[in-house]
Amino acid sequence: MGSIILILVLSYLAGSIPGSVWVGQLLYGVDVRKHGSLNAGATNVFRVLGWKAGVLSTIIDVGKGLLAAGVIASIRIDELPSGFAFWQVESVIRLLAGIAAIVGHMLPVWAGFRGGKGVNTAAGVLFAITPKTMxxxxxxxxxxxxxxxxxxxxxxxxxxxxxxTVAIRMFVFDIEALDRSLLLFGCIFAIAILYAHRSNIQRLVSGKENKVQNFRLAHGMRGRGEL
Structure with a gap:
């Protein structure tokens, strides 16, 4: 159990790295949680600080998921629990590490437990586990x-x-042998994302959600002199 506990703790701490907050504060002197949508995610960084800061924040957030599921999950200080085939245990541990990183992103200990919605970090986790599906x-x-x-x-x-996609690949086309725990995680992940976006869903239904006005390189509120 020591390995699992260590993996969960390190993954949470890695996920807690508030890339968007630190990019804003250290590079621009701006706390993105006080502007735009008030969210500490990369999307709000694009909105407030522009594309350069947004891309950097996205890389950090995705990287946290890759680090947790792809690297930290491989740490071993004792034997893994028995009773499952090796690959099943490995898959579950990688998913648990990913969940810990996502929780860290949403509730970061380094930023007063005020984080983002976890989409980019979750994408990093899933890329580490099943890149083809992603x-x-x-x-x-x-x-x-x-x-x-x-x-x-x-x-x-x-x-x-x-x-x-996981279900179709597993049960319809039998393209890739994936652990069924990944399907369960995918369902939980989808529900969590829906919950995290509940205010966005309300705005979408009412027609008040913000649209991307154009896809040219954005300069953000800062670049437009609005900060």
Whole structure:
């Protein structure tokens, strides 16, 4: 159990790195949680500080998920619990590490437990586990984003698409042998993303959600002199 506890703690701490907050404060002297949507996620960094800060924040957030599920989950200080096949245990541990990182992103100990919604960090986790499935999900995200201009709608659709894609690949086409725990995680992940975006869903229904006005390189509120 020592390995699992260590993995969970380190993954949570890695997920707690508030990339968006630190990018804003250290590089621009701006706390993004006080501007735009008041959210500590990369989308709000794009909105407030522009594309350069937004891209950097996105890389950090995705990297946290990759680090947790791809690296930290491999740490061993004792034997893993017995009773399952090796690959099943490994899959579950990687998912647990990913969940800990996502929780850390949403409730970061380094930033007063005020974090983002976890979409980018979750994407990093899933890329580490099943990159082929994630490329399909990224394609859906991009299609919805460019057709609707709603980042929130694209995120919600992508979250729902992940477990659907895993199920189709596993049970319909039998393309890839994936642990069924990944399907369960995908369903939980989709529900969590829906809950995190509940205010966005309300604004989408009422027609008040913010749209991406254009897809040219954005300079953000700071670049427009609004800060």
């Amino acid at each position: 490329w399909i999900v990224i394609g859906v995200f991009t299609l919805v984003l460019f057709s609707s201009r709603y980042v929130s709608l694209a995120s919600i659709t992508a979250a729902l698409m992940f477990p659907a």
